[in-house]
Amino acid sequence: MKRSILVEIGSYLFFLLCHFNLSAQMMRMDNMGRELANSKLIHASEMILEPGKKTIMHTHPAHFYYALTDVNLKVSYQDGKVAMYKMKAGESGVSEPERPHVTQNVGSKTAKFLVVELKEHPYKPSKSKK
Numbered sequence: 341m342k343r344s345i346l347v348e349i350g351s352y353l354f355f356l357l358c359h360f361n362l363s364a365q366m367m368r369m370d371n372m373g374r375e376l377a378n379s380k381l382i383h384a385s386e387m388i389l390e391p392g393k394k395t396i397m398h399t400h401p402a403h404f405y406y407a408l409t410d411v412n413l414k415v416s417y418q419d420g421k422v423a424m425y426k427m428k429a430g431e432s433g434v435s436e437p438e439r440p441h442v443t444q445n446v447g448s449k450t451a452k453f454l455v456v457e458l459k460e461h462p463y464k465p466s467k468s469k470k
Contacts, residue, residue: 376454384456389413389445400438402461406454407431412447427453437463 372395373387386408389395397418407427415423418440440463445451 381459382456383459384454387451387453387455389443389451391445391448391450394442394444397440397442399440399463400435400455401457401459401463402435402437403455403457404434405432405456408452408454409450410447411451411453412445413451414444414446415441416444417441437461439463439465 372389372393373385375383375385377384407429409429411425411427413425413427415425417423424446
């Protein structure tokens with residue numbers, strides 16, 4: 341009897357932990373954008389970065405991007421390299437899978453852009469040559 345109560349309590353605590361972890365991830369997405377579509381093949385999001393705000397470290401599979409507003413972004417890669425991107429509303433592009441990076445809005449206005457990722461072409465770290 342005691343064991344079954346402990347199992348029930350443990351299961352309930354596990355459920356709560358999973359629920360709060362998922363809620364935290366959803367809140368983080370809500371703070372920086374919103375999911376527009378998610379299927380077996382693509383993941384589409386509208387990303388919104390307020391001036392000075394940064395994303396967490398992340399990667400992208402091959403993707404298409406489209407500036408909804410003028411954007412001025414600083415992309416800091418895990419390997420220490422930095423790239424600056426200035427785009428006017430309506431400009432777009434495509435990218436191969438992207439290595440780990442943090443994106444920061446270094447402009448004075450809110451940056452909004454669409455990102456459509458192709459799930460079948462994920463980022464894969466390159467194998468080091470010996």
